[in-house]
Amino acid sequence: MCSILLVFSACWIVFSHPTGAFPLDSGLNRTRRDVSCTGGLQYRHGDLCCLYCRAGTYVKSPCTRFGEAGQCEECDSGTYIEHDSDLTKCFPCTQCRSDQELVKQCTHAEDGKCQCKPGRFCHPDEACEVCKRCIRCKKDEEVVRNCTSTTNTECKKIQSKPGAPSDSIVVTVVCVATAVAVCVVFIIALGLYKWRRKRSDSQPDLPDSMKTELEEEFPQLVPVKGEESLRACFEYFEDLNVDYYRRFFRSLGISDNVIKGCDHQQYEDRIHELLNKWVEKEGRDASLNSLLRALLDLSQKRTAETIRDQALQAGHYER
Structure with a gap:
């Protein structure tokens, strides 16, 4: 009985696989689509995982063998890529505006850096479309913090010294002592201004x-x-x-x-x-x-x- 079963099994194998090839599913013949690429190090190209090109270079052509890098080319002058990547083009370097100055040159692996010229500023948390002009403290103010490329000038009122007469007393004395003089000066200045304006408007051409x-x-x-x-x-x-x-x-x-x-x-x-x-x-x-x-x-x-x-x-x- 056992001999009959063995013969039957052998016949089934022969007729099921007439070429004599037996299935081998050891994992080596699996498609590479079942394999995940390592994030941050590799990128997928068809059924292959290729290594990223390093910073400052771009992918000119992808890899042809699993786990290797393709052909990487250095970025052209005036372009950059800051991180390892699978990018096929480099980014153009930032160009400073007329109200900015260059503080860091652009390299193949890092973009250049611009900042507002002296006397102007732009807050880093705002879209810097134009550098604003730094304010000047008024005569009755003092500088708390000088203007920088990212912060405006900070001013505060000048505090009167201890023992000095109060502002109200000073103002009252000055107003009483100079009220008439101010009125006279104002009238004279107004008349002089009108005269000069009339003279200027009617002034003939220079010789x-x-x-x-x-x-x-x-x-x-x-x-x-x-x-x-x-x-x-x-x-x-x-x-x-x-x-x-x-x-x-x-x-x-x-x-x-x-x-x-x-x-x-x-x-x-x-x-x-x-x-x-x-x-x-x-x-x-x-x-x-x-x-x-x-x-x-x-x-x-x-x-x-x-x-x-x-x-x-x-x-x-x-x-």
Whole structure:
């Protein structure tokens, strides 16, 4: 009986596998789709797990054997990849804006870093679309913390010293002692302002000899870095006499509505905002020479000389 069973089993095996091949499922013939790639080290390409390319390189072609790296190429100049990855393209390096300065060069494995130029700041938790101008403490305030590239200036009221007369007493004494003088000075100043304005509005053209003299004192200045040099000189216009502020920008073609729209800002910020609008309006024709000429036309020669000298000393312009 046992012999019959053995013969039957042998026949079944032969007819079930006529080629003589027996199934071998040891795990070696399983498809590699059943194998998971190591996170952070490998990436899947078809049925293969390829090693990441190191930082600063990109995948030019994937691997052809399991567990190996493909062809990795170094990022081109001006591009980077900061971490090991399977990226096939590098990222372009960050370009600093005109109101920023480069503090860290871009490498193949790390992006460059920009920060606001001195005198400007941008909070790190805000979208830094433009660097804001640092405030200046008022006369009755003192600096608590200087402005940095990421924080504005902090000011606080100056505390009166112990034993000093109170502010109310000082104000009362000063008002009583100078009330009449202030009124007289105000009336004289108002009359003088109206007279000078009338005289300026009706002032005839300068004689040729005076024009020649001004041209010798104010030759055409040449910017070292184009528009960037012009914008770098905006801060020099902060000392513009407030009495000439509106007339100056009207002479540049800025409308009264635009000028009034900046009245809510601090005086220095108004100057910068309106100068930026003027540059946008003039385009390539905008130049420091035009601004100096506008000051001269308003009889603000001393202000024009100061701005001219500052622009030359700082190296923004050349004669």
